[in-house]
Amino acid sequence: MSEHTESYIVDAAHSGNRLDLFLSEVSSHSRSHIKKLVSHGYIHIEDTVAKKAGILINEGQTIRLEQEASYEHVREEEKVDTSLYAKIVVLGETSDYVVIHKPAGLLVHPTEAGEKVTLTAWLVQTYPDIEHVGENPVRPGIVHRLDKEASGTLVVAKTNAMFHHLKDQFKARSVEKQYTVLVYGTIEANEDTIDFPIDRGNDGRMVSRPRLKAVTLNTVDNIQPGKEARTDFKVIKRLGRFSLLSVRIHSGRTHQIRVHMYAYAHPVVGDTLYFNKKLLKKNDEHLGRLFLHAAKLCFQDLAGAMHCFESPLPEELQQYLDSLA
Numbered sequence: 001m002s003e004h005t006e007s008y009i010v011d012a013a014h015s016g017n018r019l020d021l022f023l024s025e026v027s028s029h030s031r032s033h034i035k036k037l038v039s040h041g042y043i044h045i046e047d048t049v050a051k052k053a054g055i056l057i058n059e060g061q062t063i064r065l066e067q068e069a070s071y072e073h074v075r076e077e078e079k080v081d082t083s084l085y086a087k088i089v090v091l092g093e094t095s096d097y098v099v100i101h102k103p104a105g106l107l108v109h110p111t112e113a114g115e116k117v118t119l120t121a122w123l124v125q126t127y128p129d130i131e132h133v134g135e136n137p138v139r140p141g142i143v144h145r146l147d148k149e150a151s152g153t154l155v156v157a158k159t160n161a162m163f164h165h166l167k168d169q170f171k172a173r174s175v176e177k178q179y180t181v182l183v184y185g186t187i188e189a190n191e192d193t194i195d196f197p198i199d200r201g202n203d204g205r206m207v208s209r210p211r212l213k214a215v216t217l218n219t220v221d222n223i224q225p226g227k228e229a230r231t232d233f234k235v236i237k238r239l240g241r242f243s244l245l246s247v248r249i250h251s252g253r254t255h256q257i258r259v260h261m262y263a264y265a266h267p268v269v270g271d272t273l274y275f276n277k278k279l280l281k282k283n284d285e286h287l288g289r290l291f292l293h294a295a296k297l298c299f300q301d302l303a304g305a306m307h308c309f310e311s312p313l314p315e316e317l318q319q320y321l322d323s324l325a
Helices: 019-026 031-039 068-077 083-087 119-126 128-132 160-172 217-223 256-263 282-287 315-324
Strands: 004-009 043-045 062-066 089-093 097-102 151-157 176-184 191-194 231-239 242-249 292-300 306-310
Touching (some): 004 019, 019 031, 019 043, 019 062, 031 043, 089 306, 097 119, 151 160, 151 306, 176 231, 176 256, 176 315, 191 256, 231 256, 282 315
Parallel strands (some): 151 292
Antiparallel strands (some): 004 062, 043 062, 097 151, 176 242, 176 292, 231 242, 292 306
């Protein structure tokens, strides 16, 4: 068997799912890329080459992807679709920074899979000098991120002075970040704080994923001794079996809102990574994305003045809310 660089174990929540859907959720590869890898024989279920992208997988199985170099030519076959760039909106900019609205579906920067269509690619194309800003050439100007599936407000440094200034503010947790989030279930409390730790899991996911039955914060704390994290939320509106929330995070853990709301027993609508896809109601499927939007971002400029930027709720999210009213 060839050497492998990626390995994923199927958990109970994804047992019975299609191979391509599972890998598109837990890895950085797109579903179309996964199908090409399958067609070239580069994906194994245990020790057997996967013959079909739609094959159903079972709990406990190990899924392996062959080493990156062996399927480099597969990536070259893929067409580069830059249509998402048209949905990027500049909300404000100075000589030191630019604040943009990132559309859902767009990666902030490339992963190890080497994606070509990313926010950073657009930034370097639009603002060439940004290429030399920051500490990592893969993430020029980037001081914080949004999940690929999320949309909303994001600030990018255009100078190294602003990069370090913003970095210090995020480290000090003085940046205000507010999100609009729709979750499953009716939350009775008008507001609450979730503060259990978050850490990486052992199943290939970016963060550990509490089981749905482990919904009490004490239980989660006992099984997950990770990094401290705090999420505050207020209920904006209750919509039948859904709750619309205004969320503020005081730390910046990967997938923080998603994993916290899942453990709180109110998963984010459209989240197939932290909520069993089989349990999603059929009438939720037309949303087609994660209902998590970075609505507001406040930070200080180099002179110490505070600036706030807001990103309106995307049309598809507003239409979904209207359908629930």
